[in-house]
Amino acid sequence: MSVKKFIRERFFPHIWCQGCGHGIVLNAMLRALSALGISKNEIVVVSGIGCSARISGYVDFHTLHTLHGRALAFATGVKMSLPGLNVIVPMGDGDALAIGGNHFIHAARRNIDMTAIVMNNRIYGMTGGQFSPLTGYGMKATTAPYKNIDHDFDIAELSRAAGASYVARTTTYHVQQLTEMIKEAILHDGFSVVEVLSQCPTNFGRRNKMGGAVEMMESYKSLTTPIGSKAKQENPALIERGVFVQRELPEYCSEYNAIIEKLKKGTEK
Amino acid sequence: MTQNIKFIQGNEVCVEAALYAGLTFYAGYPITPSTEIAEHLAIRLPLISGTFIQMEDEIASICAIIGASLTGNKVMTATSGPGFSLMQEGLGYAIMAEIPCVIVNVQRGGPSTGLPTNVSQSDVFQAQWGTHGDHAIIAMTASSHQDLFEITVDAFNMAETYRTPVILLLDEVIGHMRERVFIPEPGELPLVERLKTAFKEGVDYHPYLPREDGRLPMSDFGGIHRFNVTGLVHDMWGFPSNNPTIAKGLMHHLIDKINNNVHEIARYKEYHMDDASIILVSYGCSARSARHVVENRRKRGEKLGLIELQTLWPFPMHVIRNRCANARYILVVEQNMGQLVHLVKMNVARPDKVFLCNRIDGVFISPTDIRNVLRVIQGRGV
Amino acid sequence: MSRMRFVFSGSGGQGVITAAIILSEAAVLYENLIAVQAQAYGPEARGGATRSDVIIDDQEILFPKVTQPNFLVCLTQEAYHKFSPIVRPGGTILSDTRFVTIHKKSDARQIQLPLYETIMNEIKKPIVLNICMLGAVVALTQIVQQDSILNVLERRIPHEFIEMNKKALDLGIAMGESQRM
Numbered sequence: 001m002s003v004k005k006f007i008r009e010r011f012f013p014h015i016w017c018q019g020c021g022h023g024i025v026l027n028a029m030l031r032a033l034s035a036l037g038i039s040k041n042e043i044v045v046v047s048g049i050g051c052s053a054r055i056s057g058y059v060d061f062h063t064l065h066t067l068h069g070r071a072l073a074f075a076t077g078v079k080m081s082l083p084g085l086n087v088i089v090p091m092g093d094g095d096a097l098a099i100g101g102n103h104f105i106h107a108a109r110r111n112i113d114m115t116a117i118v119m120n121n122r123i124y125g126m127t128g129g130q131f132s133p134l135t136g137y138g139m140k141a142t143t144a145p146y147k148n149i150d151h152d153f154d155i156a157e158l159s160r161a162a163g164a165s166y167v168a169r170t171t172t173y174h175v176q177q178l179t180e181m182i183k184e185a186i187l188h189d190g191f192s193v194v195e196v197l198s199q200c201p202t203n204f205g206r207r208n209k210m211g212g213a214v215e216m217m218e219s220y221k222s223l224t225t226p227i228g229s230k231a232k233q234e235n236p237a238l239i240e241r242g243v244f245v246q247r248e249l250p251e252y253c254s255e256y257n258a259i260i261e262k263l264k265k266g267t268e269k
Numbered sequence: 270m271t272q273n274i275k276f277i278q279g280n281e282v283c284v285e286a287a288l289y290a291g292l293t294f295y296a297g298y299p300i301t302p303s304t305e306i307a308e309h310l311a312i313r314l315p316l317i318s319g320t321f322i323q324m325e326d327e328i329a330s331i332c333a334i335i336g337a338s339l340t341g342n343k344v345m346t347a348t349s350g351p352g353f354s355l356m357q358e359g360l361g362y363a364i365m366a367e368i369p370c371v372i373v374n375v376q377r378g379g380p381s382t383g384l385p386t387n388v389s390q391s392d393v394f395q396a397q398w399g400t401h402g403d404h405a406i407i408a409m410t411a412s413s414h415q416d417l418f419e420i421t422v423d424a425f426n427m428a429e430t431y432r433t434p435v436i437l438l439l440d441e442v443i444g445h446m447r448e449r450v451f452i453p454e455p456g457e458l459p460l461v462e463r464l465k466t467a468f469k470e471g472v473d474y475h476p477y478l479p480r481e482d483g484r485l486p487m488s489d490f491g492g493i494h495r496f497n498v499t500g501l502v503h504d505m506w507g508f509p510s511n512n513p514t515i516a517k518g519l520m521h522h523l524i525d526k527i528n529n530n531v532h533e534i535a536r537y538k539e540y541h542m543d544d545a546s547i548i549l550v551s552y553g554c555s556a557r558s559a560r561h562v563v564e565n566r567r568k569r570g571e572k573l574g575l576i577e578l579q580t581l582w583p584f585p586m587h588v589i590r591n592r593c594a595n596a597r598y599i600l601v602v603e604q605n606m607g608q609l610v611h612l613v614k615m616n617v618a619r620p621d622k623v624f625l626c627n628r629i630d631g632v633f634i635s636p637t638d639i640r641n642v643l644r645v646i647q648g649r650g651v
Numbered sequence: 652m653s654r655m656r657f658v659f660s661g662s663g664g665q666g667v668i669t670a671a672i673i674l675s676e677a678a679v680l681y682e683n684l685i686a687v688q689a690q691a692y693g694p695e696a697r698g699g700a701t702r703s704d705v706i707i708d709d710q711e712i713l714f715p716k717v718t719q720p721n722f723l724v725c726l727t728q729e730a731y732h733k734f735s736p737i738v739r740p741g742g743t744i745l746s747d748t749r750f751v752t753i754h755k756k757s758d759a760r761q762i763q764l765p766l767y768e769t770i771m772n773e774i775k776k777p778i779v780l781n782i783c784m785l786g787a788v789v790a791l792t793q794i795v796q797q798d799s800i801l802n803v804l805e806r807r808i809p810h811e812f813i814e815m816n817k818k819a820l821d822l823g824i825a826m827g828e829s830q831r832m
């Protein structure tokens with residue numbers, strides 16, 4: 001399956017470091033879109049600021065590269081105007097949950113139909129390795145030189161509690177699963193969150209003695225397990241992969257349109 | 270009673286005018302004294318199949334209208350001091366990405382939460398310099414409901430003409446006061462619609478390549494042309510670039526498209542200016558009190574005149590320079606510690622003849638306040 | 652005409668702001684006059700004393716605030732204490748007999764009317780006190796025709812409440828007429 005037709009070759013080479021997980025996410029996203037057969041004109045990719053957010057520039061859709069943390073708010077304006085479009089919002093963990101945390105929970109609460117892909121590398125990659133809300137206790141970052149005392153979020157739990165109607169998690173090691181999840185998320189009518197553990201060898205792996213990209217990806221294999229697996233019961237430290245939430249809830253644009261339709265009928269009478 | 274006469278608050282006039290101008294999308298977060306704008310649009314927009322959305326904060330509000338503008342809507346948000354501060358990053362984005370939008374700031378006292386329900390005009394500089402980096406901006410204001418209607422329509426027109434955010438700098442007095450307004454018939458006021466590219470599908474469309482006249486035709490998101498929009502310095506494709514020539518060219522384009530058109534953008538009114546030797550310069554609600562004084566003094570034969578500025582940014586230097594050349598004194602009337610007064614001083618031959626009459630206590634400046642300052646200037650004591 | 656400057660005051664919920672708006676709408680929409688209406692917002696507008704200013708004239712009105720009313724309406728004692736000192740010498744203060752006890756000394760003409768009592772006896776709904784007060788104001792000042800007020804009421808008020816409001820207006824007009832000089 002060629003995803004080349006979705007690429008803006010003019011804008012290459014990309015800015016990512018060798019071994020960065022973000023390229024794998026790009027690939028999976030394009031495979032999902034290709035499999036779904038959606039026309040390029042019906043896809044809008046909105047992103048914020050960060051290494052991850054650069055994804056929007058490389059793809060031949062309607063692309064909006066916005067402000068750090070605010071992608072979901074811009075995307076809400078696009079989606080409310082043209083609910084027929086497929087809106088995909090790739091975000092870094094800092095972008096989505098530190099500076100953009102408020103927009104994240106409110107987009108989830110509204111259950112507005114868009115797909116948020118959180119590329120969780122547990123670090124601020126673009127600015128050179130400061131800790132993010134996903135870095136985790138005891139890790140090192142340039143701004144946590146004596147080890148981090150901030151605890152991290154569980155993105156899946158947070159999304160569920162905020163009202164997202166599709167929530168899934170996987171890693172860049174599990175590319176097939178990632179592609180399937182992005183597909184499902186795009187098809188899902190409501191706010192969908194796909195969290196992808198995506199390695200940043202440059203600014204997270206190196207500093208935390210996790211080795212290079214290969215070692216980090218291997219750790220995604222050994223440190224994660226399918227949701228509800230026996231392995232998880234035996235080793236609670238394992239990170240679960242899979243679909244956490246998939247529920248039917250009223251979608252925001254449809255709800256708004258229902259009001260408009262009702263008013264139209266009211267005035268016709 | 271004529272259908273077209275209304276007796277409404279300034280905030281509602283702004284709503285009527287925005288709808289007249291073609292508003293179809295509003296996002297906002299409630300804040301006094303601007304809230305009535307949101308409340309009225311929450312009722313009105315769904316009735317015309319437009320979109321009203323209350324966002325989680327002002328940051329999200331300005332971002333949402335930018336997104337909506339890109340799909341082809343005429344868009345607006347409204348706020349006041351603290352919310353306007355939160356919008357500054359988004360405002361810069363709209364300037365850089367050249368997104369037409371209207372941002373209403375019904376000013377109140379500050380800094381911080383300040384005087385939420387009292388009048389102030391202290392965001393004049395914030396409107397121009399609140400967002401970071403070099404840039405040009407259009408900011409407009411009005412002192413009566415009839416003018417407010419026209420200026421609001423103008424704001425939408427200029428946003429389209431120059432592909433830029435336009436700030437409507439209102440104040441608590443105008444926003445809350447009720448006064449008569451005639452709503453023009455459709456077609457009575459000219460409207461500028463979005464300039465869209467004529468390029469067909471398959472033809473390379475460069476979203477950031479200005480035409481010969483400097484204007485940039487747009488293509489709606491979701492339409493036949495796919496392109497990138499970014500807040501980074503970008504080339505004609507809308508793709509990020511560090512190229513110094515591109516960076517310099519873009520900066521000149523963004524500033525020149527506004528500052529080189531200051532004559533077109535400048536809106537102002539003059540009262541009794543032909544032989545005026547004492548000139549009052551004012552804007553917004555303060556201009557009402559200033560005009561009150563000028564009209565009364567004229568009846569007594571005193572040669573007072575008034576320049577009421579409706580465009581504050583780009584600052585209409587030519588108006589001040591030309592019209593104040595023969596003034597004995599110039600008195601700037603505004604409700605802040607002195608903002609516009611600096612610009613007036615910069616644009617006259619004798620800055621020492623420029624004085625400030627202000628109020629900063631949340632109380633609407635009165636004709637008496639102005640008369641008291643005039644007495645001092647004229648050496649008659651208080 | 653000479654400029655009329657009104658201050659309507661009372662407590663939140665008494666509808667003094669609505670009355671002020673109705674009066675100005677009647678002047679602007681049905682009598683081709685000029686009017687401006689302004690009101691206090693924020694802490695001042697919560698509970699305590701509410702205030703709304705109205706200026707009516709046939710000339711352009713520039714300064715929209717009232718510093719010295721020719722006509723002051725007070726529907727609470729607190730409002731009376733606060734605003735009675737600002738009335739113009741020779742102006743009028745209209746207050747409700749039940750809610751306000753008046754001071755003896757004032758340069759204004761003081762009119763007390765049993766607005767509340769009459770409403771409670773005749774209509775039994777305190778909600779129309781403001782319209783009754785407006786009737787008295789119109790009768791005393793002759794600033795607009797009664798019909799103009801009726802026109803505004805018919806536009807603003809749901810059909811089922813029109814009769815009650817008309818009755819309140821008439822009661823107010825009758826009380827006002829009795830005091831006209």
Ligand SMILES: Cc1ncc(C[n+]2csc(CCOP(=O)(O)OP(=O)(O)O)c2C)c(N)n1
Nearest residue numbers: 050051052068092093094095123124125126
């Ligand atoms: C308002 C604002 N604050 C700070 C920054 C600087 N900044 C740019 S990217 C970034 C963090 C990016 O981290 P993340 O979102 O996790 O994405 P990554 O680069 O790791 O993919 C920061 C702090 C900014 N651009 N804007």
Ligand code: SF4
Nearest residue numbers: 016017020051125200
């Ligand atoms: S810094 Fe990290 S996240 Fe950014 S491109 Fe390099 S590896 Fe990827």
